[in-house]
Amino acid sequence: MxxxxxxxxxxxxxxxxxxxxxxxxxxxxxxxxxxxxxxxxxxxxxxxxxxxxxxxxxxxxxxxxxxxxxxxxxxxxxxxxxxxxxxxxxxxxxxxxxxxxxxxxxxxxxxxxxxxxxxxxxxxxxxxxxxxxxxxxxxxxxxDRGIAPMRFDHALLYGPNVDRVLDIFTRILGFHLAEYVTLPDSDVKGALWLCCSNKAHDIAFVIHPEPGKLHHVSFYMESIDRVFRAADIMAAHDIKVDIGPTRHGITRGGTIYAWDPSGNRFETFSGGNSSYPDLPPIAWTWEGLGEGGGLDVAHRTMHETFLTVVT
Ligand code: M3P
Ligand code: FE
CATH class of the missing domain: 3.10.180.10 (2,3-Dihydroxybiphenyl 1,2-Dioxygenase, domain 1)
Structure with missing residues (x-):
């Protein structure tokens, strides 16, 4: 295998x-x-x-x-x-x-x-x-019942010591780094997209002062059409939407970020690139994450909620 x-x-x-x-x-x-x-x-x-x-x-x-x-x-x-x-x-x-x-x-x-x-x-x-x-x-x-994702896909987690997290996942658990973002005017990696497969990613981290925080859990949709259908269902049920539908430049996945009734963010995600352990990671600057469309290709801006709203 x-x-x-x-x-x-x-x-x-x-x-x-x-x-x-x-x-x-x-x-x-x-x-x-x-x-x-x-x-x-x-x-x-x-x-x-x-x-x-x-x-x-x-x-x-x-x-x-x-x-x-x-x-x-x-x-x-x-x-x-x-x-x-x-x-x-x-x-x-x-x-x-x-x-x-x-x-x-x-x-x-x-x-x-x-x-x-x-x-x-x-x-x-x-x-x-x-x-x-x-x-x-x-x-x-x-x-076809409800938004109906195919699977739970990944989570994005916020907390300190992201450099140690990268080391543990790559050196011990056998993951590879697919993409990362460096902090403003720095070569320190402040956000990581990590893979144990050849999906776009299996878990991601963003540096944050408070430990143990959740940014979102993500659910995989078969197509971008199904992401738009998810947007309709969210509207019909008055689900509060954060961002999207749009595309992330990072991973190239189609996306909506929205909140469950307890305020946990969830994502309906489709497509996305693939990664392999032999390929060098894709590097994003802090400006690339915001104005470069890393977070939101359609709007090319840093959404304040991306950095501040976690559970
Ligand atoms: C994702 C994710 C960002 C790109 C994200 C891609 C936040 O699938 O983890 O939401 O720039
Ligand atoms: Fe995600």
Whole structure:
């Protein structure tokens, strides 16, 4: 297998100020499918093209944001190997027993120097999609229910020590840097788009004084047409939109940034470039991010909310 070690983003747990309202949004407006509820009251959901048990976990809380981000790894031997390497690097790791998250094996958890909890796990129950695995049909009604993204795609996280985060992801976890932004009049990398696959990115970071912050969780749409359809559905449900529809120069993805009812930003994202570990990263200046259209190709400006509104 060419893809080894960390395979893909697997799940995020999000905090909802009103869980029922959050479930109505993620299930009925975004169009994810509810796959379970646990004894702690958490609600599990997946998108129509995802085949593992869940990708989004919602829980009731008194502040919004993200509890943790999990990546699926190829084998439990990878958990042992990454645990040893993370510890050698001075990071504290913790094992969370199988079954703590529904239908999920043991998780290896550590805190990044940016203040985010990252988890690695090797096992999650394969529940399949409505297409089935044999002679799949080309369409099922599930892919037209609500905004209906294909999958959870990535997250953009805000916090300090982005230089250490880059080192941990590239040297230990085997990611490559696809694109980055340097800070004004500086060659310090202040924003990173990191990949464990050959997608445009699997996780991204922007430097920020407060640790552990969420900028957005992103959902992959089949086409830019579906991003425009998402804009219609957002309007019909009075969902508050931040930016878009437009294109990001960085990743070249079609996008809308909008807010869920708890104030967590989410993105409907389509297309985007591809990346490979042998290619040098694409470099953006701070001016390139704003006036150069890195953030918003159509408007070529820095939106104030991009730097200030996080949960
Ligand atoms: C993304 C993202 C920016 C480009 C972003 C591309 C923020 O998919 O993470 O939103 O300049
Ligand atoms: Fe994004």
């Amino acid at each position: 060419a893809l080894t070690g960390v395979l893909r983003p697997g799940h995020v747990q999000l905090r909802m100020l009103d869980l029922d309202e959050g479930v109505r949004f993620y299930r009925d407006v975004l169009g994810l499918e509810e796959t379970g509820r646990d004894a702690a009251g958490r609600v599990y959901l997946k998108a129509w093209d995802e085949r593992d048990h869940h990708s989004i976990v919602l829980r009731q809380a008194d502040r919004a944001g993200m509890d943790f981000f999990g990546f699926k790894v190829a084998s439990s031997a990878d958990l042992d190997r990454f645990e040893a390497e993370l510890r050698d690097d001075g990071l504290k790791t913790e094992r969370i027993p199988a079954g703590d998250l529904l239908e999920t094996g043991e998780r290896l958890r550590f805190e990044l120097p940016s203040g985010h909890l990252i988890e690695l796990y090797a096992e999650k129950t394969f529940v399949g999609s409505h297409f089935g695995q044999k002679d799949p049909k080309p369409w099922t009604p599930h892919q």
